[in-house]
Amino acid sequence: MDSHIRKVYVPMTETGFYILLCLREEAHGYSIVRKTEQLTNGEIKISPGTLYGSLSKMEKDGLIRFVREEDKRKIYHITELGSQVLDLEMKRIERLYKSMMEVK
């Protein structure tokens, strides 16, 4: 993983995190929005402008790849690099959570 990827994606935005999390299975943009809403009980609502920008950026950086198109909706899937970034981020969040519980 090169320094550019680290700099841009570690740590990443909440939106970025949920996109990668959802794309461990093949999915299109709007299904990411719905799944994120379900996971967070409606607390996080990803907006289309943010989603579209993030997906193009992540595809360009090789974190996700375009699989196929269905009814004018692009379906994406996470790549090996994307999984590595997501792993790093999960470890970081686990560490945060552990520290939080320790001092609580």
Place this chain on the structure above:
Amino acid sequence: MKDTKTELKFFSVPEWKKEEKYLREQHKNGWEFVNVSGFGLYHFKKCQPRDVVYQLDYNPDSVSNKAEYVQMFSDCGWEYLQNFVGYSYFRKDASEVGDNEEIFCDDESRLDMMKRVFTGRMIPLLAIFFCIIIPQMISQNLIDYPANRILGIVFCCMFVLYLGMFISFAVSYWNYYKSIHR
């Protein structure tokens, strides 16, 4: 009474928030936005006054993937209206818009849009400024033929005009940057 109206309105490059407000106000007053053309001619048609939220996105990438781009916004409830000099226009009824809902949900993506506007709209202007206006202004004012005086003055005026535009963009960018890094 007329059922349509056209207003000439000029918004400079970084003023899309102001433009969104303007369109929302018009709809509240019973004028539904139809389209914008030419040098800022806004066309409206009469409608029931309603609160409708208007939003602008600037994304050159959307031109080649228009169908998917429009589909994603419409899945999220935003009606696509048109593209005008790189800006895409969307609207959604205020009653369907959630708390603080916008087409961008985090500050990073708001700044990303600002950067896209800078690359798409300001860099060409900067290129004209440095490659044409400044060299011409200098050379036309140094050559001592009376015929060049007028050209010299024209390029001086353009220099001031462009400089004003860059300063206004820098100020807007700075205010915008500050407002989302409160």
